[in-house]
Amino acid sequence: MGSRDVEDFDHGDQRHEPDAGRGLLLLRGAVATALAGLLMAALLAPVAIGAGTVLVRAASGVGATTIGVLDRAPDAATVVTDATGAPMALLYRRFRLPVGPAGIADTMKAAIVAIEDRRFYAHDGVDPQGLVRALVSNAVHSTPLEGQGASTITMQYVKNQRLYTLADTEEERRAATADTVSRKLTEVRLAHRIEDRLDKDTILARYLDLVYFGRGAYGVEAAARTWFGTSASDLTVPQAALLAGIVRAPATYDPIENPGAALARRDQVLTAMTEVGSLTPAQAAAARAAPLGVAPDPALPAEGCLGAREGTGFFCREVVDRLTAAGLDLATGGYTVRTTLDPRVAAEARAAARDAIDPDGEVAEAVAVVAPRPDRRPILALVANRPYGDDAAAGETMLPITTAPLRGAGSIYKIFTAAAALERELVAPDSELEVPQRYTSTAFDDAGDDYTVENLGAFDDDLTLTEALARSPNTTFLALLDRLGSVDPVVDVARRLGLRTTLSAPGPDGRSLAERVRAAEQASFTLGPDPTSPLDLANVAATITAGGTWCPPTLVARVTDRAGRDVTPPAPPCERAVAPEIADQLRTALSQDHVDGTAADAADEAGWQRPMIGKTGTTQRSASAAFLGATDRYAAAVMAFALDDSEPVCVDPVRTCSDGDLTGGSVPADTWFDLMTPLHRGSDTVTPPDPYGDED
Template sequence: MARKDVKGRGTPEREEPSGFRRFVRRLVVWAVSLAVVGVLALGVAVGLTARSLPEFEELKGSQVGQTILVRARDGTELVSIGPSYGRWLSHEQIPQIMRTAMVSVEDRRFHSHPGIDPIGLARAGFVSISTGKSVRATSTITQQLARTVFLNNNRSYTRKLREAVLALAMEWKFSKDQILELYLNKVYFGGGAYGVDAASRKFFGHPGTEITLPEAAIIAGLVKAPSHYSPTADSEAAIGRAKVVLSVMKDNGDVTPSQAAAVDFGAIKFAAEKGQNSVRYFTDWALPQLDLLLPDNTQAIEVWTTLDPKMQAAATQAIETNTPKGAQGALVSMDRDGAVLAMVGGTDYISSNYNRAVNAVRQPGSAWKLFVYLAALEAGYTPNDRVVDEPVTIDGWSPRNSNGTYAGEIDVRTAFAYSKNTVAAQLGNEVGFSAVAGIARRFGISTPISTVPSMVLGTNDVRVIDMTRAFAAVSAKGRAVDPYGITKVQTVDGKVLYQREVREGPMLVPAYVSAGITDLLQSAVSTGTGRAASIGRPVAGKTGTTNSNKDGWFLGFSSGITTGVWMGRDDAKAVPGLQGGTAPARAFAAYMTTAVASRPVEKFDTEVTLPAWQLEPDDEAQLSGNPDEYYYADDQGNMVEPDRQEQLPAGGAEPKAQPPAANDEFLREATGSRPG
């Protein structure tokens, strides 16, 4: 029935909406209501987050990660480890081209969006739906800043939501200029550099205030993948990425086509990498000790070390100059209290950062005789006691002297000076091979020690730093020496967190034993196998050469400084002409000449006493570069001539064609006996 209006006219009756239309209407109402509630909730969350955010000045002072500034013993800066932040640059100090490049490539709608980019999100969603592929929307500069300062790189939805809320809150609290200033001073550019000033100094060698267009393109391109595009890792990849940035800037109208065409990336000169020199061998060894000294520290710190820059330079030069071609060299130098003054772990840190001074284990050859003679002296021998250099066999093992001859009755000093293998074997057998091993352990050898008879000739593997430590203990008159590299740790504002205490090591052997071995070590340098190590002042030391000339050693001390040098190939192949008395001894002398130059000459407790007769030195001192002249020692210490495949007869018996070991006149002179 039709209804009438107030004037009596009829109106058609309204139809009731269908069920579907009612459902859609309710859905829209609920959606709008939920959207309103969501917006209100988001607004509340953003507002509360904005109120809880640190102030701008607080955010400027926050840092990511721990910075460690390493100083030499004189206070000079050696290297900075960890994040580098450079100088803080205000928005106005950052070159306009740098700001433009970063916005252009990372967030071209930065100045118009509220912290998240709706257009970018919509486009990513459309591409994902239309292609069926998952597409990640690019984070805005504000989102990246929020992640850098407050979050991590976890890709969970929860983190992304928090990131969005933080970005909106930061846009609420800070101006666009402040956000861009924070971002450009905090974003990571690779190579440990945070912020444009640190990046500019690291990659181009000048402050961030002087950044040019091509440099800005390179720096802006690093944010996408800092480790991949870092100029220090791959300069070609960095330039390739910079060309993409420049193209984007041109497409966005931030640079003109003529400006883009005028850029010459080939003219860019990257700054030389700092700190990647031999000093890093030392810092790689010393800094892990902070985990024990200050296990819970996360502050930026300054670490004062024992390294002497002048000595380190001299050590580096000595190794580079004297190491045979194709071989590697290592050097450790300690002061009388164990302070490491110089450390070189190889000929070139950039090509190989493997630290042979502390990590490599190699056979020490005759340098091991230090422990044999220490054990003998402790057992009652003296440098003047008589021993017999003659063929011996111990448990089926028959060592030979390097030149295949024997001197007969001589004194201990002469046997040590000329590195007589048979005498060392006899002494080791007499005092006990376990006693020799015990002395080695006592003096700091940390590697496994076998007590087979041939161990007296240095068949056990050792480390350079351990051998140097042992000789340093002799220099310290028998007191234990503990190598160390860190003297003090303090915060950047000067608060001392750690200070090394002065301590004296325990006595390892009686004073007369250390005096006796020093006597022997002096003779080895003055007239024996270590003559190339002479530096014009008292030096005590010992050479070492292993089988087939695979390793060459010289270890010694003078004026309170103890230095160990090793040379050889990483693959343990023979190095023609390498003996302890040649290249290693020369490197020792070259370094020590500089190391002790400012120290007074110190005489040892025992004056050097020359052997009674100048015996023929062994091959460690005399062989030159002709491999045909070598005698090689096998792993058992037996000598093998290079032109023969078979080992020389056991027990030291020479073939009939060889001359006798020593004629009567020689033996009379060597033993001091008068003709009958």
């Protein structure tokens, strides 16, 4: 019998007599056991000396310098929500959503302990019996160090933490998973230290929040969502058993690719749970009778703003750009970003824009809406008729058309000339101003030539400032600019009221728009030919409505890290843009456009009856047009333009053409009233969501 035992043992190229082979085997086993015992003694008792001490020091050097770094949290997905707290986008490098001990069902905790480390709550991070057995087997048979109880859950946590969180290079990743005694001893040392610092429930939750469950799902919450469309806190017994079984080999036990193996592994977990007393035999039998129950096509949720909730892509992009510029790593930081996006406002704005202009056509329409609060300026919507995306053939665009200065706003800029004149007491809202059909500037030129403008259409010989802003004759405002004597005060008040992104945008020569206009004394500035941000325009209307107080338009109400700490980047403070009496005069002067001005037809068609301010604008050849307006509740700007800025735009239907007839009082004004009419219907009884959580 002894001879047969020895002959069945593979000696490789060596040839030994049975007795000699048996003696060698016993000797190797004894040496391995002794070595393992020495190493264990050195690990478990710091007073170890001699060769054991040297070996342990060599093997655990990495661990000794890494223990502090183990406090670093693993990468996690950032969740971006709207003002109500409803998710609108996920940003991640790996799909992981740590939930901590309270977010993991007891079924999941029991399943993973039963199959991976049933003495988890009894040992101090290391199972000496299992580790010695693995070391002996590795020395004698060259078997892998994993299995046989060699790795406790705490040690597995160390390995996965080193692999997924601490390793920055391929060499470090290989070292974290190498099947070597050195790596195993490093895990032993770190496991002991972790057990001294963390309680068992925390270690178990950290492990479950960290490990890989296949199909790109890292951590149990991501796994629960990916495989079952549920949360980690709601996992049933058979679901938890399946996930616990997947951990050992996610590809091997993939329930879609290898359902038989996955089922057998799940049942193995259920048996282990029965053996340790987590389940009764009857409960285990009921769980075995359940189908695998996984999603037919498990897939990760869409990542980034391209996968954002429908209609929120432009808003999402701006959020990501601003927070990234503030230094937040959204793809790994595990933040919760509560934005100011009002889902009702955004839905109405998007519907109005898409109803006005075919999203598959060549013309874009952008809408920006802010709340004209005097203490802060939340952005409620940034939408367009076109979907946000990278498939141009499908009508998508990734251009920041709601926020960037891409096209001109036309005569809306007359507001700034009026504001500068009001500040210098040159005019009042009821001042009579001349309206010649043609006017040549007496103070400005055009590259050395006379600067002359004409009116489009017929006007009375004289109009009040209020009437002039409503009907928008060009000559009146160039004459008013002549009275100011310089474009500087107009640029200055434009910046103060809110045209900040627009005026700071660099041109081909590197200078900002404000610098170029000032240097050239560009009189045409009052007619708005320069690229303008729709969001800036909405904020101008908000500043006037809020009594002359400018506030930075804000997309983010609060950012919290994974521990719930507030890490919201600070926003610039609000500023007094113009005196309250100037703001009052501007509100009066802008109060008639919808009554008998260029937006009157659009207001009549919408049945609009509420007080408001408004101003239309159209650039030359109808390449773009805009409408700015505000009530006491909402301030919004709408801009329509051809994606190819060399093409004029025609209406009815909206399209590019050779001889455009688009005006600010047509499509943009129609869209504004189509948006605002439902928002103000019953507005006294509708309480908008408060993303800041500080309103009564």
